[in-house]
Amino acid sequence: MPYKVYFLSLGCAKNQVNCEQMMSLVQAAGHEIAPSPAGADAAVVNTCGFLASACEEAIDHILELAELKQAGSLKKILVTGCMAQRYKKDVLEELPEIDGILGTGSYGDIVRAISEVMETGLRPCHLGNIHTAPQNGPRILSTPLWYAYLRIAEGCDNHCAYCVIPSLRGRYRSRPMAELLDEAAELSSAGVKELLVIAQDITRYGTDLNGEHQLAALLRELAGLDFHWIRLHYLYPDEITEELIDTIATEPKILPYLDIPIQHCNDGILKAMNRRDTKESIRALFRTLRRRIPGLVLRTSLIAGLPGEGEAEFGELCEFLREQKIERAGVFPFSPEDGTRAAKMEHVDAEEAARRAEIAVDVQSDVIDAYNESILGEEREVLCEGFDGQAQLFYGRSYAESPEIDGRIWFSAGEEPEPGDFVTVRLTGVMDGELTGERV
Numbered sequence: 001m002p003y004k005v006y007f008l009s010l011g012c013a014k015n016q017v018n019c020e021q022m023m024s025l026v027q028a029a030g031h032e033i034a035p036s037p038a039g040a041d042a043a044v045v046n047t048c049g050f051l052a053s054a055c056e057e058a059i060d061h062i063l064e065l066a067e068l069k070q071a072g073s074l075k076k077i078l079v080t081g082c083m084a085q086r087y088k089k090d091v092l093e094e095l096p097e098i099d100g101i102l103g104t105g106s107y108g109d110i111v112r113a114i115s116e117v118m119e120t121g122l123r124p125c126h127l128g129n130i131h132t133a134p135q136n137g138p139r140i141l142s143t144p145l146w147y148a149y150l151r152i153a154e155g156c157d158n159h160c161a162y163c164v165i166p167s168l169r170g171r172y173r174s175r176p177m178a179e180l181l182d183e184a185a186e187l188s189s190a191g192v193k194e195l196l197v198i199a200q201d202i203t204r205y206g207t208d209l210n211g212e213h214q215l216a217a218l219l220r221e222l223a224g225l226d227f228h229w230i231r232l233h234y235l236y237p238d239e240i241t242e243e244l245i246d247t248i249a250t251e252p253k254i255l256p257y258l259d260i261p262i263q264h265c266n267d268g269i270l271k272a273m274n275r276r277d278t279k280e281s282i283r284a285l286f287r288t289l290r291r292r293i294p295g296l297v298l299r300t301s302l303i304a305g306l307p308g309e310g311e312a313e314f315g316e317l318c319e320f321l322r323e324q325k326i327e328r329a330g331v332f333p334f335s336p337e338d339g340t341r342a343a344k345m346e347h348v349d350a351e352e353a354a355r356r357a358e359i360a361v362d363v364q365s366d367v368i369d370a371y372n373e374s375i376l377g378e379e380r381e382v383l384c385e386g387f388d389g390q391a392q393l394f395y396g397r398s399y400a401e402s403p404e405i406d407g408r409i410w411f412s413a414g415e416e417p418e419p420g421d422f423v424t425v426r427l428t429g430v431m432d433g434e435l436t437g438e439r440v
Contacts, residue, residue: 003041006034011048019046020139022110029111042076049082066097100124105133130170146420147194156200162342194229203239216247233259255399261301265320266313297400299328305353307345333357382425384417413439
């Protein structure tokens with residue numbers, strides 16, 4: 001019997017790919033993808049479980065759906081993904097509103113789980129092997145028509161002391177290159193113009209297959225397809241090879257935008273967190289990248305309040321931000337996550353970590369403001385993504401803005417572009433921290 005199934009994906013883009021694959025499986029089984037939970041037979045919440053705050057967000061969404069269920073406009077709720085994997089027992093015991101769960105090793109069981117909750121009255125709990133779960137499969141894209149994600153690997157072997165990802169997603173597993181190129185060719189044929197290459201650590205790609213770094217070779221193959229832009233997320237600092245730098249520097253389709261999470265700059269903290277970098281190695285890497293890749297924009301992630309961080313170490317982090325002038329940085333307060341080594345180490349309380357994160361954000365805001373001012377008058381290629389009726393301006397992104405995380409460029413245009421068009425925009429000002437301009 002066909003059912004109407006609503007999907008909600010929370011968290012990262014890697015999670016979104018899993019949701020797109022589940023949607024395809026459900027549709028192929030004869031069910032209908034519902035645009036809204038109201039009136040659906042089942043709602044699937046694909047959760048993030050990386051941080052406690054992400055789990056709280058997921059629970060809020062689940063409780064909102066439970067209200068629809070109680071009112072009779074939704075029949076069943078399935079919870080999938082990282083929170084279900086991490087807190088399987090608690091989720092089932094403490095949230096009676098949930099009708100079943102699928103862990104990160106069991107996305108492929110979604111059709112079976114829907115049948116179980118709708119037809120048998122069972123409360124399924126599918127928890128497959130996180131180290132061997134299939135990564136491939138058709139997708140129903142949930143992104144705008146002009147961009148899509150290509151997940152090239154699953155899991156992580158870095159085992160940073162603060163991170164639960166290895167226990168949720170398993171060991172690092174690269175996808176075969178031929179499989180990736182087939183999927184990328186399908187995305188290109190579907191009209192995707194910006195391909196975002198993603199994994200927990202894309203720089204390690206291929207090393208588990210034959211012991212060699214294969215990201216550069218993969219990127220050269222992807223550049224031969226009909227994409228306009230290829231964007232990279234996330235690169236581990238000490239895995240960036242000379243070959244990779246050369247490929248990024250010489251291939252026009254690969255954007256000079258590199259997302260390199262460093263988390264901190266203090267040597268003692270980095271060592272305690274099982275990071276393989278040092279402050280000087282990060283400095284040297286950034287110098288090399290800026291020298292060899294023209295127009296480079298760097299993005300990073302930082303954690304304030306990590307174990308071992310006193311006022312001196314925090315001041316060192318802020319000074320590093322001022323010194324390096326990293327164009328994009330997300331700053332997060334340390335969250336002592338259950339099951340991690342860092343949670344057992346001595347650290348400042350949540351309030352102090354949040355205070356430090358706010359200070360670092362203020363420092364980074366000054367860096368961003370200076371960067372924005374420095375590029376006024378330049379002309380940038382912008383991917384138009386829509387028109388805002390209230391502002392009476394078009395908006396889009398240049399190579400320096402990744403979707404969902406880096407904001408927009410707002411611009412006027414005498415000749416109106418369509419969403420998905422590339423246009424040239426002269427940057428003329430800043431509005432609420434975002435660039436403004438006019439179509440040339």
